[in-house]
Amino acid sequence: MEIKEIFESMEYGPAPESSDKVDKWLEDHDRTFELFINGKWVKPSEDEYFDSINPSNGEKMAAIAAASKSDVDTAVNAAKKAQKEWWAMGSHKRARYIYAIARQIQKHARLFAVLESMDNGKPIRETRDIDVPLVARHFYHHAGWAQTMDHDMPDYEPLGVIGAIVPWNFPLLIFTWKVAPALATGNTVVIKPAKLTSLSAILFAQICEAVNLPPGVFNLVTGSGSKTGTYLTDHKDVAKLTFTGSTEVGKILRRAIAGSGKKITLELGGKSPFIVYEDADLDSAIEGIVDAIWFNQGQVCCAGSRLLIQESIEDKFIRKLKARMEKLRVGPALDKAIDIGAVVDKNQLDTIASYVNIGVKEGGELYQPQCDLPEVGYYHLPTLFTGVSTADTIVQEEIFGPVLVAMSFRTPAEAVELANNTRYGLAASIWTENLNLAFETAPKIKAGTIWINCTNMFDASSGFGGYRESGFGREGGIEGLWDFMKPKWESEFKTKPFKRATVKPEVEESEFPPIDRTAKMYIGGKQARPDGNYSYEIHSPEGDLVGEASLGNRKDIRNAVEAANAAIGWQVTNKHNVAQILYYIAENLDIRKKEFAERLVSMTHVSFEDAMKEVSESIYRIYYYAAKADKWDGNVHHTPYRNITLAMPEAVGVLGIVLPNEFPLLAFVSTVIPAIARGNTVVVIPSETHPLSATDMYQIFETSDVPGGVVNIVTGNRGELTPYIADHDSVEGIWYFGDKKGSKDVELRATENMKRSWVSYGKHRDWMNRSHGMGDEFLRKATEIKNIWTPYGETM
């Protein structure tokens, strides 16, 4: 085109980033890549390869090895072998390796950026300015965690081999979110990139070679999810699985490893709300939408895909949004003057298109800008739907494409209701110039990340992850590290309960028959008869009848969960008041110490001395959590932007707690008290064989100002009752201290609504031991970390 013509039209031209260096890199490897296992490049044992396609033009970039079962086996074995030395070398040496990786990534930043852009279809601007800088930052940050671990976390150790499965939308960035913390904490890694986008992971493996990372510490097994991913998931020596991807696959993986004792982190789908209040800077909010839903072609798990606009500004805002959409440019990923690149492949493009069709069919008003699309490659226009409502498919389901649905709300309360009207809970964006309103809204939204007046901001120091069916666990920050470590005392757990000596107590003869007292259950702050009106007998170890307890059934669980849900105001009760109530519980228990000890003696036949120890330790622990209640607060993360990133600890929600038979009082106190100290409301199934210490506790709760519904106790057959908790969709978490089979069952059932499950796999802790039975581990399990990003600044 002539300069003269352009002078008149002021058009944009193509501004291609050169692919020369990447092409040369591909050619140097004959466009064929093998597996990286135990520090070497090895051919796939079944000699199988698959193609990697550039979605911007449909051309093949390379052939990539498909790892077989035996390849995965070799990789996991190598990782297992390497892990001991990797951990033993200590913090400083590990930190230096990770630091070297960060340096190398920075040095080859453009190569990574261009390669990633070609392989995935995302704009070079994004890989160059966002993905790759975040990757380097993540390794620097975690080199730091590696350095501090020996000194700052002496009670923790690595898990072993981490199996990681990475999606195609941020092939290198999400890969890094898994590799960096795993390596920093002394684990070794076997990782499987998405089949569609393996190349940046391969380049990363070369960097591991370049820094002489010990063989086996990092292993790359490329291949399909259904084969290679499954082999990795199922491998017995994988200690933990970390997965990012769809909720559907996440559930499959969760179920696949249920009962195995493998730990798991799942970062899944989302349908994140983007709330615009009437007092927002509307033009800036619109740029926020561009970053929310037209970033990475909308293929972002935390994409702000549900636009919620205050009704008073709806028309104006939609008008402005449509005008803005006209300016968006769609084109090949390597063009430096585009906003939206290619969708990752034909399948994804078809999926998006089918959702758009459904949207139109269901009566949504479609808007797409006038915009040229390249003739070859997989491109989709930025798309807006108005005139939709909560029942519509495209409002409910994650589309994973550049499709935005817009609805209006009347009041902040309704905005929150609409925002939370989803099974997902990954992120939310809130736009208002009124910080009062912003900080009122942020805690009410069920999501792991809240962006106030910004969106899609990430940093290594800030944990990212979901509530609800968006998964669990965090990636980034201190909150993300815990998922890669275990307490050293776990190795002391035993397959049989820790026992105390028992001796049959002397019973004083009385001239009257004893008063016949049957323990009721405790639901919604009231003593409740069991729905079925059955009781069961409680016996001492010698078989003497000690008393009777209510036999709960599924309706009692249902009622208890309803009560726990009705009491969620407890979540926001200020922590000073929570502490006061906990102290009050301890005080009241202290007054009745002897009585509680006698109960333990009669049920379990421990010596009176041991029983007194159990009661005293219970009081100690209540004091401990009362003390912690207003101190176990959050963080202000050092994200490298002018903003405040608050990591707020929030309650998990309604928590089910299923207790072991042993230590009927102490196990109850050691779990229920930290749970309620963090604002959870709980449904407890106490010791089945010795439930009377727990039911005695309700009198303590009643006299200690514990609001009704905060603690709910259902006694009975735990094998029968547990499934009703594990299945209940209004229960957000479940702790299960029981056998292997029950643990597996809980993990399977908890999967459906992605409850956070914490199970013991038949291992017993020594409840009297304070390492085992008290401390941050319990508080962390009772907590969900929400990161709230608030950029600030007014003066130019």
Place this chain on the structure above:
Amino acid sequence: MTTRIQEKLDVVRNPGMPLELDWIESVQVNLSALERRSATIPSRRSIKKQWQAAWLLKAITCIDLTTLAGNDTPSNVKRLCAKAKHPVRLDLLETMGVSDLNITAGAVCVYHAMVPTAIAALGDADIPVAAVSTGFPAGLSPFEQRIEEIRASVAAGAREIDIVITRQHVLRNDWESLYSEVAAFREACGDAHMKTILATGDLSTLRNVAKASLVCMMAGADFIKTSTGKESMNATLPVGITMVRQIRDYLDQTGYKIGFKPAGGIRKAKEALAWLAMMKEELGVEWTQPHLFRFGASSLLADIERQLEHNTTGRYSAYYRHPMG
């Protein structure tokens, strides 16, 4: 008297409107968001090869070639005018195939005292002379005197008047006073086009910048302009986007098109491309044309010339190879 601006305008000149305080008070500007937007405009819109050449030529036509120094004399003003008429070496224009486009600067901008010299030096060339006015740069001389200054410059032949506002009106949120001051200036300008300089570097916040922009447009500004070049902070992209978005809202509300002039500190060809891209993105192509967009700049042209030579020859150029202004 018709001006070059009016000839090019296919729209009616902004008559202004009554001061609407509710509108002013409802303005919201989020600084961090504006900074993020500013950072991505150049990174989202790379302009290369012949597109770059064309855009840089366009930038030249939007430059108000400026000298506002205490030691200005007729000799440097004349030299500046000559440069305004022939901003780019003829051989470069020919190589680019644009020698018939009559590429000139957008205007020559001087103090009142230099208006006659500039008009004489520009002669037949269709290049307006703009005079800075109203007690430039601080704007604190007596009100009547400021009005008189406008009249005198218009009488001397200035077709564009760059006025400065009283900053205290903004800092005190005294929108009525700002409105009546600017409206009075506009009246004094008559047919001459009025650019209102907000001196954004003195206004502290983008919110103030946005509100002042709106008030000036309501009072009848033809252009809104960022800076005098004498404040400690010159034209920045966040300020520019803030002002341009007010122009957009004013257009939506009234139908009148207001021009925009960033001034001060814009020295590099690359910055000029970013500003033009910003105008195109936020307002549209029409706002990349001199009737609605100007750069207030003195050294920008020299960098553009070097860049154009590089674009043409592939060799990096030197300042001395281009006639100085």
